[in-house]
Amino acid sequence: MLRTAVAPGDAGPREELRRSDVLVQALNRGALHLCDAVAAAERGDDPAPDLAAADDLLAHRPFFRHLLRCFLLEHTVLGDPVPVLHEVLAWAAGTEEVRLAEWCRERLRGLGAPVPRPQRDVVDVPPVLRARGVTGREMEVLRLVGAGLGNPEIAARLHLSRRTVETHVANLLAKTGAASRVELRSRLPR
Structure with missing residues (x-):
């Protein structure tokens, strides 16, 4: 995988892996799919099928899924x-x-x-929102927005300035992709 990350156009390392008996392990097959995704992106082909196959194979090995994806951050394959x-x-x-x-x-x-600085968070943030960069304080604001409170009420409840609440709401809109406060409420986990 590292050889592919360094030289995605060289098919030799991937072919060597395909001929090896290490592919009996799902972890190695997942890594090979990630290598194939890098090579596909380098050629201008769609890497999505190989990325999906790797995710399927590595679903039960989250540490390795994340570690292997981190190896590929220098490439455009993951965006x-x-x-x-x-x-x-x-x-x-x-x-x-x-x-x-x-x-x-x-x-x-x-x-x-x-x-993100989770040690400062006093509220648990659901993983789907944490992955988008939502902080604990923003989660507090999001819950109060979901309860129908306006910025002045949220500011009073959380002992913040109105401007700080406006900033948190703007950050939440950007991080969740919501277009309005109403749409932002729909982002709250049930």
């Missing part, structure tokens, strides 16, 4: 690396994978992207 890093951090928050989480935070800082 923007920021959401990928947020997804890895969301998963790592419920584990003891401190080194992987710190590596992701360092990469986010290097990209100039916001770095």
Whole structure:
């Protein structure tokens, strides 16, 4: 996989892997699909089928799924690396994978992207929202928006300024892709 990441146009490493008996392991087959996805993207082909196959094979091995995807962040095959890093951090928050989480935070800082700080969160953020970069404080605001409160009421309830609440709401709209407060309410997990 590392040889493919360095030289995606060289089919030799992937062919060597295909001839090997290590493909009896789902982990190795998943890694091969990720390599094939990188090569497909390099050729201008659609990498989605190989990415989906890798996800299926690695579904029960989340650490390796996330680690292998991190190896590919330098390539365009996964798209923007920021959401990928947020997804890895969301998963790592419920584990003891401190080194992987710190590596992701360092990469986010290097990209100039916001770095979630879960130790400051007083509220659990569902993984789907954590993967989008929603913080604990934003989750508090989202729940109050979902309850129908306006910015002044949210500010009073959370002891924040109105401007801070406006910023949190704007961040939530951007992170969730919602177009309005009404649509934002639909993003609340049931």
